Amino acid sequence: MPHLRFDQTTADWVVFAPLRNLRPHTRSAEVSNRGAAGVDAPSNCPFCPGNEGMTPHEIDAVRAQDGTGTNWLVRVVPNKFPALQIEEDNRQTQKGDLFRQMGGCGAHEVLIESPQHDAFLGSEPIDHVCHVIRMLHSRYCDLMRDTRFQTIVIFKNHGEGAGTSLQHPHWQIIATPVVPRMFRHQYIEATDYFDRTGHSLYEALLDEELKRNERVIVTNDEFVALMPFASHLPFETWVIPRRQQASFRSFQESQIEPLAHILQEILIKLYVGLEDPDFNLTVDTASRGDEDEPFFRWHIRILPRLTTTAGFELGSGMSINTVLPEEAAKFLKGGNHTLQQSDSHEN
Ligand SMILES: [Zn+2]
Numbered sequence: 001m002p003h004l005r006f007d008q009t010t011a012d013w014v015v016f017a018p019l020r021n022l023r024p025h026t027r028s029a030e031v032s033n034r035g036a037a038g039v040d041a042p043s044n045c046p047f048c049p050g051n052e053g054m055t056p057h058e059i060d061a062v063r064a065q066d067g068t069g070t071n072w073l074v075r076v077v078p079n080k081f082p083a084l085q086i087e088e089d090n091r092q093t094q095k096g097d098l099f100r101q102m103g104g105c106g107a108h109e110v111l112i113e114s115p116q117h118d119a120f121l122g123s124e125p126i127d128h129v130c131h132v133i134r135m136l137h138s139r140y141c142d143l144m145r146d147t148r149f150q151t152i153v154i155f156k157n158h159g160e161g162a163g164t165s166l167q168h169p170h171w172q173i174i175a176t177p178v179v180p181r182m183f184r185h186q187y188i189e190a191t192d193y194f195d196r197t198g199h200s201l202y203e204a205l206l207d208e209e210l211k212r213n214e215r216v217i218v219t220n221d222e223f224v225a226l227m228p229f230a231s232h233l234p235f236e237t238w239v240i241p242r243r244q245q246a247s248f249r250s251f252q253e254s255q256i257e258p259l260a261h262i263l264q265e266i267l268i269k270l271y272v273g274l275e276d277p278d279f280n281l282t283v284d285t286a287s288r289g290d291e292d293e294p295f296f297r298w299h300i301r302i303l304p305r306l307t308t309t310a311g312f313e314l315g316s317g318m319s320i321n322t323v324l325p326e327e328a329a330k331f332l333k334g335g336n337h338t339l340q341q342s343d344s345h346e347n
Contacts, residue, residue, distance in 0.1 A: 002084055002104025004178065013178045015104065017083040023165045040167055042117040046080070047168035049115045056080055059109060060138065062131045074131045075112040076139060076173075082108035083174060090148050090177040107143055107175040111135060113156075117168050122267035129260035132171070136283070137251050139173050144249060144288070149175035151183055151287040154248070159278025161305040179287040187286070190295040202297035206240055215329045218265050222258035225266050227325035234307060234323035235274065235332070237266055239300040247291035248283055248298045263300070269332045270304060278305040 002017040046054035055077040064071040084106025092102045113121060113132055121129060140152050156171045157164040193201040206224060209216055215227045217237065225239045239262055245251065251259075270277060285291075285298040313319055 002082070002088060004102040004104060006100040006102075008098055008100075010181065011184075012181045013102070013176075015083050015176075017081075017104065019081050020083060023081045042168075045117055045166065045168050047075075047110075047112045047166060047170060048117050055110075060135065062135060072115065073128060074114070074135050076135060077110055077112070079108040079110050079172065082106075084108055084176065086146075102177060105148055105177045107146075107149065107173070109139060109143075109173040111139065111171040111173065113169040113171060119169050120267075120271070121169065122264050122271055124264075126257065126260050126264070129264055130256050133256050133259055133263075134253075136171065136173070137248065137256075140248050140285075143173065143175045146175070147288075148177055149288070150179045151176050152248075152285065153180070154283040154285075156281040158281070159276075159305070161278035162280045183284070183287055186284070187290060187296055191293075194295045200244065200294050200297065202240065202299070203244065206242070214326045217269065217329050217332050218262055220258045220262055222255045223262045225262050227329045229325065231321055231325040231328070232319040233303050233305075234321055235270065235277075235304045235328045236321075236325070237270070237302040239263060239266065239302075240297060241299070244294060245298055246286035246293050246296040248285040249291055251298075266302060270302070273332050274304060274306065279303055280305065 002015065002019065004013045004015055006013055042048045043051075045051060049072070052058070052075075057077070059076040059078065061072045061076065062074040064073055084104045086105070086107050088105040089103040090105040092100060094100050111132070113119065114124065114128070121132070124132075136154055140154065143149055143152050153174045153176060154171065155174075156169075158169075190201045193199070193204075197204070205228075209226050209229075210219070210224065215229065216224060217227065218225045222243070223239055223241055225237060227235070227237055239259070241251075241255065241259075243250075243252075243255070270279065280303045282301050282303070283298065284301060286293065286296045290296065307320075307322060
């Protein structure tokens with residue numbers, strides 16, 4: 001049974017999900033031994049058209065307007081190997097003073113980004129990117145109707161180095177019954193800044209970055225893509241809305257196309273500049289109860305996996321970044337193609 005345990009030493013919740021062990025892996029040693037018959041082959045891929053029976057029931061889909069109503073363009077299904085499950089309860093139990101645990105209540109959905117096995121979001125038609133974004137927003141809003149869920153974590157893993165188990169492009173949406181510590185921490189910092197200065201931290205950051213224009217990569221009327229001053233990873237890129245919106249829930253229909261454009265532009269720049277790097281993409285958003293507050297602002301983080309997290313990071317919680325964000329931004333904008341990039345560092 002999935003469940004959560006509370007780490008009293010760090011205030012982290014840890015999800016225990018033994019089922020996740022059973023996942024098929026596209027490129028694991030076990031699968032590569034099976035050669036062309038591995039899950040990597042479209043014929044065996046649970047996300048390819050024709051194999052819909054290999055996934056649990058469909059939650060939602062966007063279908064082509066071709067009169068048949070059968071050809072899906074974007075499809076959402078429950079994760080077959082969920083980290084958290086809707087059937088579980090969120091009751092907390094305590095064993096002694098120190099051992100607190102909670103039922104693994106939540107949701108874990110998969111958004112299949114395209115019918116095409118090797119599609120890349122950066123080169124899809126803009127309408128298709130809009131379908132994906134609109135569906136992510138719709139699933140976010142729908143899941144938040146369940147008042148047991150405190151936070152919706154939306155993410156995408158691209159490439160083996162980013163932890164993906166299936167090559168077919170997809171996103172994951174996980175609803176959690178607790179607020180993860182990172183979100184609590186970000187929110188406390190933003191609230192503290194607001195209390196001290198009377199201003200929104202994210203508004204101030206955006207204004208300052210636009211004024212300095214050293215780390216801004218692309219802008220449009222609704223969004224700004226930039227590399228943060230203290231980027232934790234080389235080429236870490238944020239996409240932030242210009243509007244004050246603490247939660248992804250507040251995202252408006254009129255913002256979909258501008259977001260699709262800026263996201264594609266960044267993904268293509270990373271693809272070309274860094275030769276299709278593995279990356280994680282996350283949507284950071286306010287949790288339940290804080291969704292309308294002025295302190296926080298939802299944003300997308302794209303985290304290329306160019307270096308390996310090792311002992312120092314795990315031992316200290318600090319990052320070692322081998323590339324200054326100013327140089328990375330300049331490189332992506334086309335100003336410097338001689339950037340020295342070390343592949344890894346040892347700790
Ligand atoms: Zn596939």
